[in-house]
Amino acid sequence: MATRAETVAAARTTIARGSKSFAAASKLFGPVTRERAWLLYAWCRACDDIADDQVLGHDQQAVTDPAARIATIRARTDAVLRGEWTGDPAFDGLRYVVAETGMPRVFIDEHIAGFALDADEWRPRTTDDLLRYCYHVAGVVGCMMAVVMGVDPNDTATLDRAADLGLAFQLANIARDIEEDDRAGRCYLPVEWLVEMDMPPGEHLKPPFRKRLAVLSTRLARMAACYEESARLGTPALGGREAWAVLAAADIYGGIARKVAAAGEHAWDHRVTTTRGEKIVAIARAGWQAANRRRLYPDAPRDSALWSRARLAGER
8 A cells, every 4th residue: 555645746746747737736735735636636637537538638538338437436436435445546545635634525426426427428408507517527626625725614605616616617628628529529518509509519610610619619718707706706715825826726727718719710720728937927926816815806795697506406
């Protein structure tokens, strides 16, 4: 069995190779929070890679045994939650996170449910369907990260803001990865959106439809911006370093959504990323925002028009 230090080292390598944006933001945490964030990321990354037969989020393959893959994720996760060791650092790391933070089991199960949606070849028909999927695959990860940062698992208001940040990230991802998802046989654009734009399902990336597709990617980017702004309003509830990291991540991922929208019909000619220089600027800007967060982000009720965790619970 690997030691905690060895498990953390493996998780650090995983986040460095799997997400430069999250790796950069995580450096702003204090040492204990940073390690727990790496461990949580490694588990999420491992689940995603198992579900999609990929390596660190790349080279996704069409899978022939999706149900078996979800069963593997659940079996390994259940084992560590029972206090067992699997020999897989990504899953064993989750055991440390749960033991050290009191992570609610419901968050873990809700995240796995997102992978199960993909395994079932689920597709969104409505905007609500899209947001429900975004919650499972990313919004609930925001909740888990909040707990890692020391937020009380019963602090509903702060967790709602944390889920908003995850939703913003996923909406940006969907806008950026439309072409990549299409190659894997997936489409996260709601059917009602495609109908509205008179685009036949499966045809949306063809040249005659690129301008219409750009309209939809801009819609995703605007939705992402709304959830990002809501998430920012939750940062006064966090410690200084935690707020800095959250605001940096929000800026970096928000930049991806904004670039996709600005590129229009050329957004999928190449994968949109943020440069090292852009990350440095975002981190510096986030530092100032974190220091002034109580003035910049005054206490205000969450916008009731935004999709919520409570709404998800009502639809179970």
